[in-house]
Amino acid sequence: MITLSGINKTFRVTKRQAGFAHAVKALFSREYEVIKALSDVNFTVGDGEMVGYIGPNGAGKSTTIKIMCGILTPDSGVCDINGRTPWRDRVAHVAQIGVVFGQRSQLWWDVPVVDSLELIRDIYKTDEATYRRNLDELTQLLDLGEILKTPARSLSLGQRMRCEIAASLIHSPRILFLDEPTIGLDAVSKIAVRQFIKRLNAQHGTTVILTTHDMQDIEALTQRILLIGKGRILLDGSLEELKKRSSERKTLVVKYSGSPPPLVTGMAISGEKDGRLVLELDPAIVRVNEGIAHLAAHCELQDVSVSDITAEEMVAALYKEYQI
């Protein structure tokens, strides 16, 4: 059980204008800007839940994760994870969690991956039987096999990320924090990683909190979404709920020849792409088939495609709505 209430965190960042004169001036007097990274963050995550934590860059996602991992101390507020305050009880707390920072590496660069894993086993005091069992399972599910014997420096990004995830699970953590676990991965690796996380959650009941910019991650993995912007939690709900909320609008991409077609109410031009007209259609006003029939009657249609709003667009709309 994870409970955050009233968490605030500010950072002090030095600022100066470009140029030599300002650099010299900064030697004597520094100007600071106080950035409010988190303000009054509240949420609760139950055991075995899988939560997608989304928001634009700089919204405070990583800061929240770092507070929950015990790395950062917030200015004020309460955070209780399985009865412990992460930053007060850091060592006891982190023994129970696993973390993947997608942009960093926990593997030793120059030694084979398996040496890193053995070190992690010893750090967490994982007994040999559990280690063997977890390693076998991870090797199989993440298709590690031969790459365990390779130094981390010679691995591709996708291979390395699979090893990073394995490294975070060696000690059977109850909670797994994934900070952008699919960043930079190709489609195949992304799918492999997602499937694995899903399975982990289903079979071991591991609580998973995931931050990402990849909406497919969210769609594939999580039922619940937390949206954060400018340090505040803006939305907390299920993906379905959010999709419903952000209208049922359809997108029509139309290719035509001749003069552009006139529109009926309920349709609006949202842009043009490679000589194709992109239209927004509100099915509450005009039905999709009527809209297409209208277009076909008034111009020479060559191609038309209809699509639902994607999670990505939904999030973009949410960002816009909340002006973050």
Place this chain on the structure above:
Amino acid sequence: MRAYFSLLRIRFINGLQYRAAALAGISTQFAWGFMEILAFSAFYRANPDAFPMEFSQLVQYIWLQQAFLGVIVPWSWGGNITETIVNGNIAYELVRPMNLYNRWYFESLANRLANAAMRCLPILAVAFLLPAPFRMNLPANLGGLGLFAVSLTLTVLVVSAYVILDYISVFYTMSRYNAIFSVAADFLAGGYIPLSFFPATLRRILELSPFGAMQNLPLRIFNGEIAGSDAMWGIALQVFWLIVMVLLGKLLMKHSLKRVVAQGG
């Protein structure tokens, strides 16, 4: 304890991989040792009475220093500990159920041992085989060897604790090149010129300072300059400084972790 031993092991494995670097290091140290000895021999020829130690003692000092350079220098081998602070990878070290001070201490120690393991023997072997004035000799009084071993071990522990203070300063400066710490310490510990060559007052102050508790003591015990109760007194001072620096390091670490900011996203 297993975790620390395991860290020692992986650091050691990691260190052993850089064979070419070790080879280059060995030749650099030979060149350096020779140059130093040749320079001193020119001075000795001018006036042998003007020096606080025999030429043979100086040769012992220099070769021993070069052989054990890996374990006694007051800077760190492989700067990736400070790099983790600057680039934010420290985030991963903080999510481990380990005391960070102890972890760094062991890693630093392991780096030293790995480094010295590869360089020590070849340098000693050659130094013992060189022609007469440049040859390294065992101490005249073999009883000194035991004291030397104890003092060398303590030196390694003291410099490791000193280096961690340097690491912790990176939390505040966010610069991984705090050269002043290591260069000053190297000079004040007798890394360039033995402390015996320093002006008397300065020498006495330094001998009481943490720097005197570094390489100065074991090297001068080996060459017979310091013996008996003086050596025992020196070793006691080493223990004292070791305790002070470890406690200070732990205290500062606690303070700096409260204000830690994992850099870069």
